[in-house]
Amino acid sequence: MPKLENIPTNIITGFLGVGKTTAINALLSQKPKDETWAILVNEFGQIGIDQAVMETPSDGVAIKELAGGCICCALGPTLTSTLAILLRRSKPDRLIIEPTGIGHPAGIIDTLQNENFRDILDLRSVICLLDPRSLDNQETVSNPTFQDQINLADVIILNKTDLATEAQISFAEQQSTMLFPPKQAVIKSINGEVSLNLLDLIGKGGRQALFPDAHSDAEISASNLATPSTSSKVSLPTVQLQLIPKPAMPFVKEGQSNGLYSCGWVFNSEDVFKLDSLKSIFKSLLKIQRIKGVFHTDEGWVLYNQVIDEATFSPIAYRRDSRLEIITTQALAKEDIQKNLLACLYTS
Known part of the structure; x- marks a missing residue:
């Protein structure tokens, strides 16, 4: 049995409704035919729907859904065991994790880099989808989780640009390129269409959560x-x-x-x-x-x-x-x- 080690791993984040599942579908359409991918989908709601929405190929894709809270807090204790089972069963060539739209990425990153997975997973780019129009919404902009999804990302995808104005797109692009440490890429997209090459960009490090305890006192x-x-x-x-x-x-x-x-x-x-x-x-x-x-x-x-x-x-x-x-x-x-x-x- 081949040993599980250094599996390329990506986290795809973004606030509620930004188009994460659509982006993953776009990536799955580019999956090399000889590769197996594992997808771990986390939904805040109690009823799992994203797995039904993912239009996966007939083989080469293993999807596991965790509904009923965030894997960064409510479902945190189950993340390690669920991930271990998914990896053992699918033996993937790549792992993609889609947290819920209100999920804080810091805890997930910590789990993927702890002693249980340090030698098994190779964490590559953390990708955050951002709707340029959301920067007009002060309630969204002031949300600590929204800020840290952007802050901890290596790549920012400005999605739904067909629905935003040129001024909104320009402002979002300007704000994204001014962040420090600099992002590996800031890309404009429609319907979550992104290049497969973005998955293998490597974060430069130095990214820290501004609000690491944003979910610590959540009532569930x-x-x-x-x-x-x-x-x-x-x-x-x-x-x-x-x-x-x-x-x-x-x-x-x-x-x-x-x-x-x-x-x-x-x-x-x-x-x-x-x-x-x-x-x-x-x-x-x-x-x-x-x-x-x-x-x-x-x-x-x-x-x-x-x-x-x-x-x-x-x-x-x-x-x-x-x-x-x-x-x-x-x-x-x-x-x-x-x-x-x-x-x-x-x-x-």
């Missing part, structure tokens, strides 16, 4: 409801959805951490939604940071993506079940949302 809670009327408390690292929900009786999970609230639903694959009705529900929600979902609708299976008030629907190949995750800055009225979601279903 979660609940798992087997049906809308039954609840039980569980710890985040062990949250799993193993049962299949019955038609029109979804599972729902909620969590809270770092000033954000999440609530997610998993529906039976036979539940079919009216797409126009879904759009109306999502438009009516307030204080939204992120909505992501895959739905079986009257217009086929679709992926829904919303960042604050910017939303898109697109076709998706996923067919297992309909699922939804909502992240907000205030507690969610989950019963009302679920009632409205069920009202969108076709009934026989």
Whole structure:
């Protein structure tokens, strides 16, 4: 059995909704056919969706999803064991880690460089995706995790430049190139299109977190409801959805951490939604940071993506079940949302 050592490893960070999963899909499309890649995806929400969204080749890619908190804090104790199992099983030629959008990279970097992985992993460029428009949002700019995602990155990708103004792009590029230590590269991108060569850039060192304890006092809670009327408390690292929900009786999970609230639903694959009705529900929600979902609708299976008030629907190949995750800055009225979601279903 070949020894696991010096596996090229990258962390791809960026705030909520900046396009990390899209960028990883773009990188996977460039993967050499003779290589195996391992992808570890971390989601803040309780319902894993990113693994369903990743359009991976038929072989040569092993994906592991960790949902229900940040691997830098809530799921920190499980990161080492999960990563070890993923590496043993896949024996990859490259490892890519995608933390949640509110995840602080410092703890992940420390884990990858500790005695457990020092000889196994070769940490290369830490890549941060940045939407130039986010620099207009003072609440985002003042967020310690947002600042350290940029500060600890070796490469900055200015993504979604097709949606930003020239002034916003120019300002973001100027600010990124002025950072010290200098970045290895500052690249403009649309739809997460980046060159594979960026993965093998090596950080020059000297990068330090300004807010290493940004998540240390985070309040974390979660609940798992087997049906809308039954609840039980569980710890985040062990949250799993193993049962299949019955038609029109979804599972729902909620969590809270770092000033954000999440609530997610998993529906039976036979539940079919009216797409126009879904759009109306999502438009009516307030204080939204992120909505992501895959739905079986009257217009086929679709992926829904919303960042604050910017939303898109697109076709998706996923067919297992309909699922939804909502992240907000205030507690969610989950019963009302679920009632409205069920009202969108076709009934026989």
